[in-house]
Amino acid sequence: MVxxxxxxxxxxxxxxxxxxxxxxxxxxxRGEATVGELAAPFRVTPPAISHHLRVLEAxxxxxxRRLGRTQVCRxxxxxxxxxxxxxxxxxxxxxxRLDALDEHLARSAQVRQRGRR
Amino acid sequence: MSLSRGSHTLELRRVFGAPPEDVFRAWTEPAQLRxxxxxxxxxxSAEVDLRVDGxxxxxxxARLGRAIRSSTAKEVYVVGRFLEVDPPRRLVYTFDWEGLxxxxxxxxxxxxxFHDRGGSTELVLRxxxxxxxxxxxxxxxxxxxxxxxxxxxxxxxxRKH
Numbered sequence: 553m554v555x556x557x558x559x560x561x562x563x564x565x566x567x568x569x570x571x572x573x574x575x576x577x578x579x580x581x582r583g584e585a586t587v588g589e590l591a592a593p594f595r596v597t598p599p600a601i602s603h604h605l606r607v608l609e610a611x612x613x614x615x616x617r618r619l620g621r622t623q624v625c626r627x628x629x630x631x632x633x634x635x636x637x638x639x640x641x642x643x644x645x646x647x648x649r650l651d652a653l654d655e656h657l658a659r660s661a662q663v664r665q666r667g668r669r
Numbered sequence: 670m671s672l673s674r675g676s677h678t679l680e681l682r683r684v685f686g687a688p689p690e691d692v693f694r695a696w697t698e699p700a701q702l703r704x705x706x707x708x709x710x711x712x713x714s715a716e717v718d719l720r721v722d723g724x725x726x727x728x729x730x731a732r733l734g735r736a737i738r739s740s741t742a743k744e745v746y747v748v749g750r751f752l753e754v755d756p757p758r759r760l761v762y763t764f765d766w767e768g769l770x771x772x773x774x775x776x777x778x779x780x781x782x783f784h785d786r787g788g789s790t791e792l793v794l795r796x797x798x799x800x801x802x803x804x805x806x807x808x809x810x811x812x813x814x815x816x817x818x819x820x821x822x823x824x825x826x827x828r829k830h
Contacts, residue, residue, distance in 0.1 A: 652704075
């Protein structure tokens with residue numbers, strides 16, 4: 553079991569706890585984007601997006617580089633997920649669904665049990 | 670639609686505490702598929718024509734967060750046709766994607782077997798013709814699951830402090 557320092561945990565947890573930051577990470581998972589492209593889906597000001605990006609950088613999840621007058625952001629590969637393999641993606645895809653199927657079958661059985669009483 | 674030229678197979682096994690008839694129905698009935706096939710935090714709907722050469726189509730709508738306008742919620746489809754339908758023991762069908770911006774390299778093949786274990790079911794899932802190599806488009810589903818997993822890890826670790 554990996555041991556996390558509490559400071560790393562705090563910054564990672566802070567990074568993930570906000571829906572806009574999760575949305576930014578989702579978008580970057582599909583490829584690099586400029587700050588403008590990241591801000592576009594959200595109704596927030598540019599300084600607010602910069603704040604979110606700073607939190608993500610502090611958590612070592614995102615890195616930025618300057619490109620002309622704008623900045624390009626990308627996920628840090630040292631971050632949480634590095635596997636790019638099809639097979640890994642499909643394994644995760646199916647594992648999530650089999651977990652959900654398990655819960656669904658258990659719930660359905662419970663409903664039937666209650667119906668019989 | 671064309672068959673993928675990939676050659677890799679993923680196999681997963683899982684035991685469910687329900688008989689094969691129930692698990693097979695959950696796997697093929699639209700009302701049940703909707704409940705477990707959806708992405709975490711998202712929604713799903715399904716159309717299934719359960720016969721050889723019949724087609725299915727499952728939509729998955731993922732929400733990226735409360736702050737985002739619904740028009741930017743992401744919807745993709747899993748589509749395919751049945752090659753074998755043998756209730757409640759076995760299903761073979763093609764598996765392809767619609768709605769993802771980048772091409773995902775053609776139809777793959779799924780075989781699902783529902784083995785009777787006396788009241789329980791051992792499900793064996795084989796997903797064939799997968800290609801090796803990365804593709805960032807698919808990150809969105811893996812990523813969301815990873816965030817959830819990390820959230821759980823972080824939550825457990827935080828409770829210890």
